Amino acid sequence: MSEYVLYNAPQSTCSQRVRYTLHTKGLPFEEHKLDLFRGDQLKPEYLAVNPNGLVPALVHDGASVLDSSVIMEYLEDIRPDVAPLRPSDPLKVAAMRAMMRYIDEVPTPAVRVPSYNLAFLPHYQAMTEEEFLAVCESKPLRREFLLKMGRTGFPKTEMDEALGRLQRGVDRFARWLEESGGPFVLGHALSLADIAIMPVIVRMDDINLGHMWASASAVGRWLDLIRNTDAFQQTYYHGSLLTEKYPHLQTLKTTAA
Known part of the structure; x- marks a missing residue:
């Protein structure tokens, strides 16, 4: 088994x-691609790795590291010598971490709403009500989110709120850059x-936002x-964008353009 298993x-x-x-730091890893709509993340063998039933999970030398932000910091902690991604000044580190908290609390959850309504909803519409509720109950960290969506999708009020949060996130991000x-x-x-x-901005661009x-x-x-980095090309292999998985989204994007 590889030292790193993702x-x-x-x-x-x-x-x-x-x-x-991982790619930025040049760390080779064994990748397990889970099909979330087949329930791979809820199988006992994966729940033994991550009891939350969410992706991603990193196994390093047999020990699980969970939550994407935690994993990113962990990789920096153990390999700060390779492609450093954290400044040396403690004040700048604090500023970076505050940015990451904001990203995790505002734009990251907000982008899920249009993503689910535009791409993932048909998977849930194909379920019976009992099957859908069973999926909701099996995901302790996504239960309320899925119940809000239901099998008819998020209402316009939810979509408008999410789009407003995304706009605030983009405006804050632009201010950081300035x-x-x-x-x-x-x-x-x-x-x-x-x-x-990065994935929020890439997703927004992909779904015509x-x-x-x-x-x-x-x-x-x-x-x-970002797109011109080697790590981006390795990260976004074919099938990583929603428009590659769901052709109707590409049609909508082309029509809007």
């Missing part, structure tokens, strides 16, 4: 963060905060820089 899902934004961090002088949120060097927000940073050119430049 259990994740291609389209999972939290999984994408961890894949990018204040740091760019091209990254802490200045010249890529950090864990950039990687934390890129117009939200039309007035913030720094965000577009940042995205171009």
